[in-house]
Amino acid sequence: MNVVARSVGNAFRNKVRSGAVVVILAVAIGLALSMLVANQAVAGKITELKSSVGNALTINPAGARGFQGGGEPLTSADVETAAAAEHVSAVIPSLSVQLNHEDAAAAGQVRGGPGSGRGGASGTTSLESAVEPGTLGTRQNQSAADPPAGTSSDSADEAPAFSLPITGTGIASAVDASGGAINVTGGATLTDFDAGSVQALVGSGVAEKNGLEVGDTFTALERKFTVTGIFDAGTTFDNNAVYLPLAAVQELAGQPGEISTITAVVDSIDNIDAAQEALAAALGDGADVSAGSNGHEAAVDSLGSVQKTSLTGFIAALVTAGLIILLIMTMIVRARRREIGVLKAIGASNRTIGVQFVLEALVLVVIAAVLGSGAATAASGGIAGALVSSSTGTTAAAGPGAVQAAGAAGQGAGPGGRFGDGGFGRGAVLIGDLAASLGPGTLGLGLLAVLLAVALGSLVPALLTARIRPIEVLRGE
Numbered sequence: 375m376n377v378v379a380r381s382v383g384n385a386f387r388n389k390v391r392s393g394a395v396v397v398i399l400a401v402a403i404g405l406a407l408s409m410l411v412a413n414q415a416v417a418g419k420i421t422e423l424k425s426s427v428g429n430a431l432t433i434n435p436a437g438a439r440g441f442q443g444g445g446e447p448l449t450s451a452d453v454e455t456a457a458a459a460e461h462v463s464a465v466i467p468s469l470s471v472q473l474n475h476e477d478a479a480a481a482g483q484v485r486g487g488p489g490s491g492r493g494g495a496s497g498t499t500s501l502e503s504a505v506e507p508g509t510l511g512t513r514q515n516q517s518a519a520d521p522p523a524g525t526s527s528d529s530a531d532e533a534p535a536f537s538l539p540i541t542g543t544g545i546a547s548a549v550d551a552s553g554g555a556i557n558v559t560g561g562a563t564l565t566d567f568d569a570g571s572v573q574a575l576v577g578s579g580v581a582e583k584n585g586l587e588v589g590d591t592f593t594a595l596e597r598k599f600t601v602t603g604i605f606d607a608g609t610t611f612d613n614n615a616v617y618l619p620l621a622a623v624q625e626l627a628g629q630p631g632e633i634s635t636i637t638a639v640v641d642s643i644d645n646i647d648a649a650q651e652a653l654a655a656a657l658g659d660g661a662d663v664s665a666g667s668n669g670h671e672a673a674v675d676s677l678g679s680v681q682k683t684s685l686t687g688f689i690a691a692l693v694t695a696g697l698i699i700l701l702i703m704t705m706i707v708r709a710r711r712r713e714i715g716v717l718k719a720i721g722a723s724n725r726t727i728g729v730q731f732v733l734e735a736l737v738l739v740v741i742a743a744v745l746g747s748g749a750a751t752a753a754s755g756g757i758a759g760a761l762v763s764s765s766t767g768t769t770a771a772a773g774p775g776a777v778q779a780a781g782a783a784g785q786g787a788g789p790g791g792r793f794g795d796g797g798f799g800r801g802a803v804l805i806g807d808l809a810a811s812l813g814p815g816t817l818g819l820g821l822l823a824v825l826l827a828v829a830l831g832s833l834v835p836a837l838l839t840a841r842i843r844p845i846e847v848l849r850g851e
Contacts, residue, residue, distance in 0.1 A: 378733060391702075392738060395698070395702050395738055395742075396738055396741050396742045396745070397742075397745075398698055398742075399695055399698055399699075399738065399739060399742030399743075399746070399828075400742040400743075400745035400746040400749065401746070401749075402691050402694045402695040402698065402742075402746070403691070403695060403739075403742055403743050403745075403746030403747070403750075403820075403821075403824050404745070404746035404747070404748075404749035404750045404753065405687065405691040405746075405750075406687075406688050406691030406692050406695065406746075406820060406823070406824060407746060407747060407750035407754065407816070407817065407820040407821075407824075408750045408753055408754040408757040408758070409684045409685070409687035409688035409691060409757070410684075410688045410816055410819065410820045410823075411750065411754040411757075411758060411816055412680070412684040412687075412754065412757060412758035412761050413681055413684035413685050413688060414816055415758050416677050416680050416681040416684060416758070416761075416762070417681055419677055420674055420677050420678065420681065429639060429640040429641070429642060429643045429646065430637050430638065430639055430640070431637070431638040431640060431646065431649060431650055431653060431663055431664065431665055432635060432636075432637055432638075432663070432664050432665075433448065433452070433456060433635065433636040433637070433638060433653065433657065433661050433662070433663050434448075434634075434635055434661065434662045434664070435447055435448055435634075435660070435661060435662070436659055436660050436661055436662050437662070438634075438662075445660075446660060447629070447632040447633060447634065448467075448632070448633040448634070448635070448636060448660075448661060449631050449632065449633060450467075450631050450633065452633065452636065452657060452660075452661065453465055453467045453633060453636055455656050455657060456636050456638050456653055456656070456657065458656070459638070459649060459652045459653045459656050460648065460649065460652040461640050461641050461642075461645040461648055461649040461652065462638045462639065462640060462641075462649055462652075462653070463639050463640065463641045464638075464639040465636055465637070465638050465639070466545070466546065466547065466549060466636065466637040466638075466639070467546055467620060467633045467635075467636050467637075468543050468544060468545050468546075468620065468633070468634060468635050468636075468637070469543070469544040469620055469623050469624055469627070469629065469632060469633055469634045469635075470541055470542065470543045470544075470634045470635070471496060471497050471541075471542045471543075471544075471595070471623060471627050472496040472497070472539035472540075472541065472542075473496070473497055473498065473499040473501070473539055473540040473541070473542045473594055473595070473616070474496055474497070474498055474499070474537065474539045474540075475498070475499065475500075475501065475502055475503065475537040476498045476499065476500060476593075496539065497542070497594065497595040497596075497626070497627060498593075498594075498595070498596070499540060499542070499592065499593060499594040499595070500592050500593040500594070501540055501580055501583075501584050501586075501592050501594070501616075502537065502583055502584055503537045503538045503539065503540055503580075503583070503614055504540075504577070504579030504580050504582065504583035504584075504610070504613065504614045505538050505579070505610060505611060505614045506538075507537070507538055511538050538614070540580060540614055540615060540616060541614070541615040541616075542594060542595070542615070542616050542617075542618055542623065543615065543616075543617055543618070543623075544617075544618050544619060544620035544621070544622065544623030544624060545564070545567075545617055545618075545619070545620055546567060546619075546620040546621075547567070548563040548564050548565070556575065556605050556617070557605055557606050557607065557608075558575065558603040558604070558605050559578065559604055559605060559606045560587075560588055560603060560604040561588035561589075561601065561602050561603030561604055562602055562603050563575065563602070563603055564602060564603075564617065564619060565602075566619065567619040567620065567621060568619065568621055568622075569619075569621040569622055569624070569625045570622070571618075571619040571621070571622050572597065572598060572599050572600050572622075573599065573600060573602045573618075573619065574592075574594070574599040574600065574601055574602065574616050574617065574618050575601075575602065575603045575604070575605050575616065575617035575618075576592075576601050576603075576604050576605070576616050576617075577604075577605060577606075577607060577612065577613035577614055577615045577616060578604055578605065578606045578613045579610060579613035579614045580613065580614055580615065580616060581601070581604045586601050586604070587601065587604075588601055588602065588603060588604065589601060594616065594618065594626075595618075595622075595623070595626035595627060596626065597622070597626055599616075599618065605617070638653060638663075643674070646665055650663050650665055676762075677762070680761050680762050683761060684758075684761055688820075688823075692823055692824060692827040693827065695739075695824055695827055695828055695831070696827040696828055696830055696831035697831060698831070699735050699738075699739070699828045699831035699832050700831040700832070700834055700835065702735075703731060703734075703735050703831070703832045703834075703835035704834070704835045704838065706731070706734075706835070707731065707835045707838050714727055715843070718843075728833075728837065731832060731835060732829065732832045732833065734832075735828060735829075735831070735832035736825070736828065736829070736832070739824065739825065739828045743821055743824060743825075747817060747821070750820075
């Protein structure tokens with residue numbers, strides 16, 4: 375007990391020096407804890423990204439993509455085959471159709487309608503498209519803009535107005551093409567997926583254009599549907615769409631058991647290549663299996679560099695704290711040579727004196743740890759964010775790339791068909807939203823590492839006391 379009391383008293387013998395040591399140690403400890411928090415937060419984000427972003431493979435009929443190309447449609451059997459493939463955690467089948475406005479369809483002023491020559495599965499709806507054709511729409515739909523039969527030659531040079539189709543996508547569950555939850559901004563998502571269901575999710579663009587609210591009705595594929603919810607897909611084109619139950623679309627479009635696209639969700643982006651090979655082998659020549667872009671890999675790589683940086687910073691801060699204690703306690707031992715000699719002369723053992731100096735160092739460290747923990751709690755989030763921002767100079771490019779990765783993987787699967795490289799296939803990769811907080815587990819691990827480093831740092835000066843001989847010290851006096 376006397377050793378502990380002397381250690382505590384000696385720690386504050388020189389208040390100025392002790393205060394300076396505590397402040398310096400607090401900074402080092404706070405930095406070490408902040409780096410540990412950043413390291414663990416980034417590790418968690420990497421795991422999250424690998425399991426939820428860029429891990430979708432798109433399966434289309436061989437030779438087809440959206441409303442283009444040809445080939446034979448996929449079937450329910452293909453869905454079961456894909457679900458059984460290695461590393462595939464979920465499969466999301468969908469069937470997309472073009473919903474043309476009833477009046478435009480009657481006049482032949484639609485894509486896939488009379489005189490268009492574009493083919494593709496299409497049907498009619500009472501809804502008006504939220505997207506105006508404009509120059510691009512007219513240019514890409516020249517055949518739909520041909521004058522109807524009986525039009526006078528005077529007006530033949532003026533292309534009649536036409537309406538772009540609304541994309542209707544039949545889904546089997548309340549998720550989007552990438553496996554994430556649909557962003558419903560009003561009402562609720564679909565709950566009835568039977569063939570006779572009348573539920574529908576409407577894009578915000580379509581809802582605004584047609585003045586629809588939750589509970590309103592509209593006609594599509596000659597069935598009256600009720601708006602159960604309104605979603606926001608993030609882009610003007612993809613909000614010009616509706617979600618309908620898959621079984622209902624298959625029945626109403628006269629395509630029982632047919633699937634236009636299957637999205638296979640892989641358990642991790644590390645297994646994308648293996649899953650792609652397994653799916654291609656299982657489905658054979660009747661399906662094209664494609665992966666999205668590598669934007670998510672760039673995001674993961676960037677976070678990996680942040681993880682390494684934070685680990686290096688954590689180790690450097692620990693070493694700094696240990697060196698501070700080493701230097702300070704070495705100075706103290708040298709300054710107290712006479713005191714140590716006297717203690718030995720009256721019978722104190724080397725072990726007792728060494729423990730006294732170690733405890734003295736730990737007293738200073740405990741006080742510094744309290745202050746450092748408070749500083750780390752307040753600053754860890756900012757430091758983690760700064761590390762991510764500085765170490766991912768291409769975050770602005772990698773972020774959208776990663777967002778597009780899941781979208782590209784879901785291309786043609788969700789609303790938008792061949793244009794749906796954004797759409798509902800998005801994986802929201804927001805590296806800036808790194809959750810960094812100093813929890814009890816992180817605090818305990820960090821403080822344990824700090825105490826170990828400081829104990830090692832104070833051990834050397836403590837061992838130096840064993841070399842001090844009482845007779846030499848007293849003779850010098």
